[in-house]
Amino acid sequence: MTDLDPKTSAGKRLGVDTSGEAPTQNAKSILATLGGPIGILESLIPGTVYVTLFGFTLNVLLSAVSAASVAVVFAVIQIVRRRPLTQVFAGLIGLAISIYLPLRDGLNDTHAADYFVPGLLTNLAYLVALTISVLVRYPLLGVVLGLLSGKSQTWRKDKAIFRRYNWITIMWIGMFATRLAVQLPLYLAGQVPALGIAKLALGTPLYALVIWFTWLSARETFRPVK
Numbered sequence: 001m002t003d004l005d006p007k008t009s010a011g012k013r014l015g016v017d018t019s020g021e022a023p024t025q026n027a028k029s030i031l032a033t034l035g036g037p038i039g040i041l042e043s044l045i046p047g048t049v050y051v052t053l054f055g056f057t058l059n060v061l062l063s064a065v066s067a068a069s070v071a072v073v074f075a076v077i078q079i080v081r082r083r084p085l086t087q088v089f090a091g092l093i094g095l096a097i098s099i100y101l102p103l104r105d106g107l108n109d110t111h112a113a114d115y116f117v118p119g120l121l122t123n124l125a126y127l128v129a130l131t132i133s134v135l136v137r138y139p140l141l142g143v144v145l146g147l148l149s150g151k152s153q154t155w156r157k158d159k160a161i162f163r164r165y166n167w168i169t170i171m172w173i174g175m176f177a178t179r180l181a182v183q184l185p186l187y188l189a190g191q192v193p194a195l196g197i198a199k200l201a202l203g204t205p206l207y208a209l210v211i212w213f214t215w216l217s218a219r220e221t222f223r224p225v226k
Contacts, residue, residue, distance in 0.1 A: 015211040016148055023148050023222050033211065038081065040204055042074040046095070050115055051196030060112045064099045067115075071095045094118050112192050116199060120183060127176040130169055139169035141214070149222045161221050168217050175210045178202060 015033035016023045034040050050067035054060060071091070078088050101114035133140040138156070142165030146155035155161045179202045186195040 046071040055193045060102050068099050113187050113190050123176045123179045130173045139166045141169040145218050168214050
């Protein structure tokens with residue numbers, strides 16, 4: 001299998017190892033879907049640098065440039081590690097937007113919280129897409145899990161499996177909704193330090209927890225029918 005294999009790609013997104021005869025999950029496979037140690041640090045450190053410097057200096061330019069510099073270093077490391085260039089460039093584009101937004105009106109701190117707007121919009125997009133998929137009775141997590149379980153053509157016809165995948169999708173909806181429910185009021189209030197802390201707490205740790213519960217809920221459906 002290669003990364004171009006849809007089953008392999010789906011497994012990586014959910015922290016599932018598909019290299020064996022049957023899909024499995026462990027600490028190593030969950031860590032891999034989070035990008036490994038480098039990927040986790042890449043997701044945590046730039047935002048932490050931005051929030052910390054802004055909290056001490058109230059200097060949005062210094063905070064943004066410092067965060068960008070750290071992120072670029074991580075991008076170079078990922079290129080050296082031969083991470084797919086599309087992922088690296090996508091991250092850099094997101095970074096550029098995050099840096100532009102708080103600086104668009106000059107060096108004042110009026111838009112300091114806008115550094116987090118791309119993340120808020122990403123969560124909103126996932127929330128809307130997953131919610132629509134549940135409403136039209138075609139839960140998107142079911143599509144991914146059906147592929148991994150070898151039931152991509154039958155999971156919607158099995159009521160028990162459909163209900164399970166539907167509730168798993170609702171769990172993911174809950175993750176994105178929780179992030180928005182906590183972070184959006186802080187963004188609107190301009191509470192940059194609190195927003196940064198909330199983003200860290202509800203980012204990688206919550207994502208890893210949801211991936212683990214997804215596996216616990218779905219693993220029985222990966223077993224062949226005897």
